[in-house]
Amino acid sequence: MKSERKRVKKMFFIHQYEKEEAFLHKMRLGGWKFVNIKRGIPTTYEFEKCEPESYSYCLDYVTEQQDTESYHQLLQDAGWEELCSYPGVGGTWYYFSKKQELGQKEELFTDHDSKEYLVNRLLVTYGLYCILLMCLEANGIRILSGGLGGWSFLGVLKIVSLVLFSSCLVVLAYVEAGLFGLYLKRKKEKQQSL
Amino acid sequence: MKHTFIPMSETAYYILLSLVEERHGYGIMQYVNEITNERLKLGAGTIYGTLGKLEKAGLISMTKEEEKRKYYQITEEGTSVLREELSRIRELYKAGKEVLGNEK
Incomplete structure (x- = not known):
């Protein structure tokens, strides 16, 4: 029997990947498991009915150069399940999930340097795309x-x-709004890293 | 701009320390978790990015690739940077102890 599915249309700008993660986490808590994504503005998220569970969701933007077998192996070793990918500009967005132990949030990035590095990567690639x-x-x-x-x-x-x-x-317009958001995010990240 | 690595981030410090012995990414994660009594849980994305930066700077080098896992070890340059950082930390510790006394 095929399980019940539903689609949700929702729009996130480039800099709002943490909001997107929180959205997917909340859906899982409400008994809807994220299974697939369809591109577009707004984006379509596909969910499958499941038991309500606490899962952390994480997005990573990986440039072609960084997209190696060892990257995927490391994340798998660390307990992350790769759900789907979404083609971005000059790289790929990957969606990962991991079950939360004792309600503790799991994260792919645990220090300011690596969080800022992700923002910088996005600023450069999407910035060039914007100019084009x-x-x-x-x-x-x-x-x-x-x-x-x-x-x-x-x-x-x-x-x-x-x-x-x-x-x-x-x-x-979509990319520009995202770039502006990234710029603000970078500023905030810099202030916090003091 | 060349990254000087000193002062070093906690992440870079513990990764370099782990790589005094040959290890792969997940091995580093487990080792750091163990020697910090589970205080420091490094994220997989953070480890991957930092390994790339450290390798580029010549502080570590890849030793082998087995079953899609890359193994790394610290280089001579990496060891000397680590020693330099250690003496900086010693100074921090000494200064702090002098000012605050032996408070816990």
Whole structure:
């Protein structure tokens, strides 16, 4: 018998991965186990009915260079179950969970240096992505400023680029908001590391 | 910018100390937990990142890879950095003891 499933649409910005972890933890406490993710804005989270349990959830953003077999082995050795992954910019988001012993929160990152290192990695890769998107947008403005010009081949091309242009704009706004959040987060992390 | 490692973070200090003997990531985690009487539980992500940084700086080197696990050991440079840090900690301890006396 297939167990009961449900989908929840929810949006988190790039810097809100800890909020996302808390959300998944709370769902598990309420008897819903996170099984899969579908990308989009907002993101779709898929859950499976289960017994209410206390699990820690952790996200890690791993660049291609760091994404080695030994990374996954180490996390597995440490008791983390890899649930799913989500393609990011220049790297991959991985979702892990681990059962909490005596209600104690389990963490992937236990010092300021490594928490800040994650924020810095995100700032660099998503920052570059943001610049690239802005170049595309600037180019789009240049093309579209010539007017649509009716149903010629060029006109259709312009309508297509208009659609691309506006969807790009949504992604850009999403990334920019996340970058701003990351910047604030980094500042906070720096203050705490004193 | 070159990372000087002194003063050293608690994480880096205990990882270097663990690697006086050859160990893999999870082995380090267990060892540190043991010698600090379970006070310090290093996260797997923190260990992975710090190992990368220490290796890049030449303070540790990879000795072998077995069943997807990388083993590391401290280098000569790593040992001398660790000694330097130890004398810094000794100074901290001495100064603290002088000011506060033998309070517990």
